[in-house]
Amino acid sequence: MTDTTPTAQLSAAGVSIWLDDLSRERIKTGGLQKLIAEKNVVGVTTNPTIFATALSKGEAYDEQVRQLAAAGLDVTDAVFEITTDDVAEASDIFAEVFESSNGVDGRVSIEVEPGLAHDAAGTITEAKKLAAKVDKPNVLIKIPATVEGLEAITETIAAGISVNVTLIFSLQRYREVINAYLTGLEKAKAAGIDLAGIQSVASFFVSRVDTEIDKRLTAIGTDEALALKSKAGIANARLAYQVYEETFASERAKALVAAGANEQRPLWASTGVKDPSLPDTLYVTELVAPNTVNTMPEKTLDATFDHGVITGDTVTGNYDDANAVLNAIDALGISYDEVTELLEKEGVDKFIVSWNELLDTVTKALEAAK
Template identity: 80%
Template sequence: MTDTTATAATPTAALSAAGVSIWLDDLSRERINTGNLEKLIAEKNVVGVTTNPTIFAAALSKGEAYDEQVRQLAAAGLDVDDAIFEITTDDVAKASDIFHSVYERSNGVDGRVSIEVAPALAHDAKATIAAAKKLSDKIQKPNVMIKIPATVEGLEAITETIAAGISVNVTLIFSLERYRAVIDAYLTGLEKAKEAGIDLSGIHSVASFFVSRVDTEVDKRLSAIGTDEAEGLKSKAGIANARLAYEVYEQQFATERAKLLVQAGANEQRPLWASTGVKDPNLPDTLYVEALVAPNVVNTMPEKTLDATFDHGHITGDTVTGTYAESNDVLNKLADLGISYDDVTETLEREGVEKFNVSWGELVETVKTALEGAAK
């Protein structure tokens, strides 16, 4: 269920009516304090927010919105890690309150705010599980989702976090094979939660399938090949991959196993399109929005993409179902050119974790400098 309270005359309203939940891929104290989030909910059909280390690092490095809290934390003698925990969970809790009416109106499907476990834990299942529970216990909001990366080790963490009744946003999914494993981890977690007597209806999950990063990596390899055929395949892999992910979603939630859980009150794990801002300036700025319209999905957009969609998005209804043969053809042609799907997706997962670790390091340095400055 999506929120369609804004006028249907806008492209974002049309997108919502087509079954796509629009989540903003950004959060800051300034957005919270200025009423910006309420405005986006009211005017541009935004029904959720996602965060990650990169977003928090950027937010903390700009403006003065965090200065007062940093002074208080410095006076209390908190170290950098504890200060980051307090600052980020405070933002997420406040944003969760802003989105609570959307959460209520959508019966818990939307109105979601996601916060990620520290990226250094991406290959440590037990530490990820502990961090997910700590974040959930600290924030204490029903509409929060804990982001866990879809590494091999992350699969166990997804299962155990879901089994504990905590809603999860699975992030950094690139391959169809890993996506199938993510759905299996979710269903296994639901089965464990059911055995433990936990109400399944309160557990929600999305599976974040990255889009534009696939094109960036594949197009780089196509440029190296340099033939006309290679050039003709540029900017097609990301959309084809995501469309095939939707086919996987349809298949896996049509199984008897999934149906039994849904009958017991469980929710389907919705596909989420992440990394939907175009990286290539030659591409239409709404490409990854218009090409990935389907029922029961989420699209997390950077504000630039959201504004472009609101301004001139052309929403024509479902652009995903029925495209699977064409999408498979794209991946087959890439394979024929010698581009390894497995190598592309493994490279992207590794780089994704590394990028978040770099951003986390920047976040640590920003907070450390702020604490030191406040203590003088």
């Protein structure tokens, strides 16, 4: 690995590259280790869709499924065992990265059951259960940024468990997420928990914002509307970084950092382009800023490694332009609040569908193994 590859340049610019994918095949074949060694990957994110896809392909899970079937486990417990095993193994693979980065990177995320997205108490219970089962210092528990999720984020952080907050679309919800994190840290501090061991990232979704707003701009169809296509997602994310900078410069946040706490880093999620006419590295090269994470599907990672052009920080200094984009979209009658609320709802719904597909796949596998 050289320092001249685009992924090395991206890392040097302060962006941690995480892979948005995990499978047992990738673990067992050494594919994950290869990405660490060659493409600067320093973490992994998972979700129900990723596990559903992994389990539906190949034979990597067959032996464990037979063992679980023989033990008489039901499908929910079987899914819990399978997914936590993958995350624990991946956590071991990233242990060296975790140590060398002082716990900042080398992180592997696992999501609470998406059906709990509007159940704060259920999410807190599940988060603690997942953390205990994986039992690795570098695991992150993914909690969606629903209204109910905010309480769960606070209480999970307060228990000393590191959290990846997912499905953030709006700037206001992002402010609420940071507040939930800081409140959790304050509770943890009061309980005597070492704040240095708690990490968190806030996953701000990018391409899905463009997909929804571009659809509405196309329907309007004027030159002014069409000129704004594929600009909202990046503008929104850049303004999220401004929120991050301002909030962690507050006296409240600085007091916690002085007590040993870590800043909650912004994470760019949904960074694979959905529109084939767009540059395939768009949501990477246009969102370069210090102390951020970009979690990429492998296709986007490969594109970035192959031909990404990294020109340094492309976020700070662009806030006025970003505001102008969102204001112009609003002036056309497209409601930012309506779009972001819809995307949050759709995000939860999509993960529930994937979760049900995962349960269905494992149910069939368990029955076939009997």
